[in-house]
Amino acid sequence: MLVAILKEARQDETRVALTPDAVKALTSKGVSVGVENNAGLHSGATDADYTAAGASIAARSELLTTADVLPVVNLLPEAEQRRMKRGSVMIGFLRPLDDPAALEAAVEAGVTLFSMELVPRITRAQSMDALSSMATVAGYKAVIVAADRLPKLFPLLMTAAGTIPPAKVLVLGAGVAGLQAIATARRLGAVVEAYDVRAAAGEQVKSLGAKFIEVDLGGLQTEDKGGYAKELSPEALELGRQAIAKAAKQADVVITTAQVPGRRAPLMISARTVEEMKPGAIIFDLAAPAGGNCEVTRAGETSVYHGVTIFGPINIVSEMPVHASMLYSRNVSNFLQLIVNKGELVIDHKDEIIAGSCVAHGGQIVNERVSAALKVRA
Numbered sequence: 001m002l003v004a005i006l007k008e009a010r011q012d013e014t015r016v017a018l019t020p021d022a023v024k025a026l027t028s029k030g031v032s033v034g035v036e037n038n039a040g041l042h043s044g045a046t047d048a049d050y051t052a053a054g055a056s057i058a059a060r061s062e063l064l065t066t067a068d069v070l071p072v073v074n075l076l077p078e079a080e081q082r083r084m085k086r087g088s089v090m091i092g093f094l095r096p097l098d099d100p101a102a103l104e105a106a107v108e109a110g111v112t113l114f115s116m117e118l119v120p121r122i123t124r125a126q127s128m129d130a131l132s133s134m135a136t137v138a139g140y141k142a143v144i145v146a147a148d149r150l151p152k153l154f155p156l157l158m159t160a161a162g163t164i165p166p167a168k169v170l171v172l173g174a175g176v177a178g179l180q181a182i183a184t185a186r187r188l189g190a191v192v193e194a195y196d197v198r199a200a201a202g203e204q205v206k207s208l209g210a211k212f213i214e215v216d217l218g219g220l221q222t223e224d225k226g227g228y229a230k231e232l233s234p235e236a237l238e239l240g241r242q243a244i245a246k247a248a249k250q251a252d253v254v255i256t257t258a259q260v261p262g263r264r265a266p267l268m269i270s271a272r273t274v275e276e277m278k279p280g281a282i283i284f285d286l287a288a289p290a291g292g293n294c295e296v297t298r299a300g301e302t303s304v305y306h307g308v309t310i311f312g313p314i315n316i317v318s319e320m321p322v323h324a325s326m327l328y329s330r331n332v333s334n335f336l337q338l339i340v341n342k343g344e345l346v347i348d349h350k351d352e353i354i355a356g357s358c359v360a361h362g363g364q365i366v367n368e369r370v371s372a373a374l375k376v377r378a
């Protein structure tokens with residue numbers, strides 16, 4: 001069985017799907033691993049590191065057509081999907097709910113597709129939770145960039161020349177990225193407030209030393225059984241926006257992370273609210289790839305609106321490729337352990353994790369949500 005690691009095709013991608021540590025674990029079990037020249041360079045993994053781990057360096061076109069398993073960060077371009085072997089496996093961030101049509105070539109080619117986004121959030125799958133890994137990196141990096149660009153200090157400082165008050169940071173969405181942002185901002189000495197629709201997030205926010213903004217949504221059910229936020233009614237969203245507008249006016253930095261899987265990110269900061277923020281303030285919109293939480297965010301750009309700098313990165317984790325790749329590679333390796341047995345590919349489609357994350361098999365889409373998303377876009 002051959003596992004192949006390719007250089008990511010996406011221009012702004014610096015991560016690699018499997019690091020040399022993961023390769024070593026595979027080759028020690030008798031699995032062959034082929035790596036494209038310089039695949040791990042940005043992540044600090046050289047070709048020599050891969051060969052020392054037991055892999056061989058091979059040409060991309062050869063790996064594409066011979067691989068049994070292709071772990072990727074991002075989906076392969078369409079033309080390359082068509083070249084994959086029937087019955088081979090691709091695993092990665094395949095964005096099956098956001099852009100299901102982009103998978104069609106691989107489905108037609110008979111490639112079995114596993115989406116890291118769809119790995120169920122059950123205890124047994126925690127070590128495969130790549131969304132949480134990336135959210136952790138993103139939440140940290142957002143605060144570091146904001147602290148660097150803010151024309152102010154973060155901590156309270158008492159100096160002979162006078163006292164400098166701490167920066168005020170507002171975090172919207174207190175899931176994995178939001179909680180990491182809170183923890184990082186607190187470590188740098190900022191005063192932090194946070195808001196989330198899930199009541200459970202309140203305790204976690206407070207345990208990190210931040211204030212939780214309470215909004216009375218009249219007992220509305222805001223969480224699905226998977227622990228994710230539900231899409232809110234326009235009225236409930238508006239109640240949140242009003243509370244946020246008040247806090248945003250006082251904030252030096254706003255980090256926004258709110259998302260609802262498979263939907264456009266909720267709009268939480270109106271243009272009007274930005275107009276009322278302090279000049280020099282920063283909004284860091286981590287939901288930019290899903291449409292953004294702020295009305296004036298421009299995805300993929302850093303812009304200035306009424307003196308407020310708004311960051312809308314679409315691949316922030318690529319700015320921390322070493323640890324982003326390390327965590328992702330571990331998540332993927334743990335997933336591979338489910339489908340590789342004694343050096344052979346063995347897929348148990350009844351396994352809850354396999355069933356939940358499998359998007360396509362045998363030339364068919366096998367996930368209902370993905371089929372529905374395809375129909376909506378057709």
Ligand code: NAD
Nearest residue numbers: 121132173174175176177196197198227229257258259266
């Ligand atoms: P996410 O990236 O989908 O969303 C980020 C946050 O935005 C969430 O906390 C969500 O509640 C919030 N949000 C969505 N709409 C909002 C709105 N209109 N207003 C305010 N906030 C809004 O979520 P995530 O960070 O991936 O995690 C979501 C939940 O899943 C959390 O409870 C997390 O602890 C839990 N989780 C569980 C596991 C597990 O293995 N059991 C693993 C990771 C995360």
